[in-house]
Amino acid sequence: MQQKRSSNKSKGSLALIMVMLAALLASACSSGGNGEGSASAKPEQGSGSPSAGASQSASDDPYANAPRKISISMFDRGQVSSDEGTYEDNRWVRWIREQSGIDVTIVPVPRNQSQDSLNVLFASGQAPDLVWEFDRAYIGKLVTQGVIQPIGDYIEKYSTSYKKYLEENPDLLPHMTFNGEIYAVTTKRPITSIANHGMWIRQDWLDELNLQRPTTVEELVEVAKAFKERYPDSTPIVGHTTGDIYSAMFGAMNFLWYLEDGKMQYGATLDRFADVVALEKQVYELGLVDREYLTDSNNQRAAQLWTTGKAGIYLGQWGNGANDIMIQDMLANDPNAKPEPLEMVASQYGKYGAYQEASPNILVAFNKEMKNPKAAIEYLDWLIDKGWYPLAYGEEGVHYKLEGGVPKRLDDDKFNKEVLYAGEYAVVRDQVVKAEDLIAMAADDELSQRIAALKVESLKLTLKNEFRRDIPYQPSFDEINEIRATLDKFIRETRATAVTQGAKYTGEWALGEIRKEWDRLGGAKAQEIAQQWYEENKGSF
């Protein structure tokens, strides 16, 4: 008897352990499996919201009774300080929920791994309802993978404000269209974000040597040589967009398609690309650039050389963000330094601008699995109507005051801490900025005003020359994506070899190697497809 009871008892405890384990696993699975579950605890804003589509009658609206709830991705740039909260929950997210009347859940993805993080979210069925990227090619990949849906009908049926915006800006349509259908929503960039790469030079160094600003590639090299002679310890040319700026000078960015006599050609296979590599090699061998640029993957050395006054020319961004901070640092280190924007120099092929963005800003795509596309459209409508403005500039009277229609920043530090991170919540915005506004927008202190004045000049110089972009947007097809998976790496390595490994390797050699690799990977076929795409689409350019 005793024996039997003991075995029963142990069976019972074993069963108990099993049950507990099962419960543990089940709960772990459900909390991991459903990212939106946690948001349901938030109070529903209900139907009383101002932007609800009043004209929709319940009968032809399948989403009339669906909860007005959406989730949207966000780039985590690590800008939310701990007392502000997190990317998921902070004053602006609460404000968005309150003002839009839609229960919005933010799903942050790390900026530097945004695409692979989103891919993993899609693969595990946890991707947010709205997914956005700056990179049109990535949206193209999502279309190929079949995880996002066409949204032309939704815009037609449910949108008011965005529909109107699109009617006023029909040139955006081709950028939103994939395989003949609209897959993403976007708005136009203000000029401050069209301009991207830019060059800076130490005017005080030029003055000291009695030199003019360089206007051609040759003059640029001569000026750099003169800098090196005058300041032997310096590194004349540093930067973090150096390779792209050299490419832009010759109108041959390795990853863009170009039109040569009506024929589509891939940037890295152009004759001009040999000149790009040759220039890179020349400045390297003359000791005009940092010889360790290859291991400076986070551009720390470059920034350090520039801000401590050990570099004469910086190839980076036209302004804003990190650039403003670098100039602030430089002026703090050496109040007599005179960093000034430098216009792009001309090559033998012409004078092209540094890299500029195409007109569309953030592209917002709709997850195929989303529950309530109508709420998503309403959210975007609300954003473009009025929601974006405070997200971009902050609260009136606290972060800015209006001066002649321009929001003037009151306190840089306060803005950087409390508002800066919110900018990208406004995925669509009806924003127009004029170069002169930058001065009015900047805070009143002397340094802010000085930097703002430099930025106005920089912006004008940057936009003066058009970045060579032969077609308004790039074709996206599997063959080229596949080639690029191998070729991009090959180009980088060949470029590095040609630059650093001595006289045997020239620009011509690099181009020859790249062309060989291009052919081997099936470049001819890709070229054919690109050509066909061009013929089909050139009417809409």
Add this chain to the structure above:
Amino acid sequence: MVTNSTSLGKPPSGTRGAREGRAPTLWKQISRNRFLYALLIPVAIYLILFKYAPMAGEIIAFKNYRLSEGIWGSSWVGFEQFEKLFASRDFYIVLRNTLLLNLYHLVFAFPVPIVLAILLNEVRAEWYKRTLQNLLYIPHFISWVVLGSIVIALLSPSTGVVNTVLKAFGMEPIYFMADKFWWPVSFIVSGIWKEAGFGTILYLAAMSSIDPTLYEAAKIDGASKRRQIWHVTLPGMRSTIAILLILQVGKMMDVGFEQVYTLRNDAVTSVAEVISTFVYTRGLVSLQYSYTTALGLFQSLIALILIVSVNRIIKAMGERGLW
């Protein structure tokens, strides 16, 4: 009660079990040690859930996986991914780099903890030994992201310590990290720096289990310190070395992602791209899931063959092996 049941269970297991085949014996054994087995359940569930169940996903190596269609819905393509893999030049470069780096590791890095452990074992001053051990362990606990930038800074041709020393001896500075010959050297040496100290733990444990009387006997026979190490210490560590060697060979197809990712740069991609970084860039970033899964499956298969054959060899040499 427990002792009661075990003593009752004992007698039949020897005689009846042999006659009726293995099953009853096994069952008896399990029921006898049911609490121990119950303790094993969480681990078993963990292994099944996180190590075995995901293996079902390997079928995408034979499919053309698309995110929208999922693992089951995607279309079957047979061996197409493998054919594509074996036809691509990348594959052979990546495979060669992986194997080479592991071979260097096996030849140069694997013996270091053994030597280090023997040296530590011979240190007499206890405080000195302790301090030394702790210092040796520290790098193991620092992530590669941090160590990587330290390595790059140390080896910098303009500001690095190593090149300052070279220059002091009148030599030309070397850009170690951007040179196809020196990069693998830096890779292996930095790996030794990080892991060799921590690797001594198992060997030291093996040495502490060596019977001290053996040393005494050797001493009486007039063996020098070197002879003692050769005839007593090393044989005492043999089985540990054998096991670790098998495990190391099992990792032959695998180079840790972090170390390569933080140390590599554009100039050395042709020697630094390994399977793990390739799978990351191709699979996770470029969405070629099936292609890279095929590569992963191939990698596991080779690793399995390697580990089984080395285990055989080790056993043939008279050691116990892994199984």
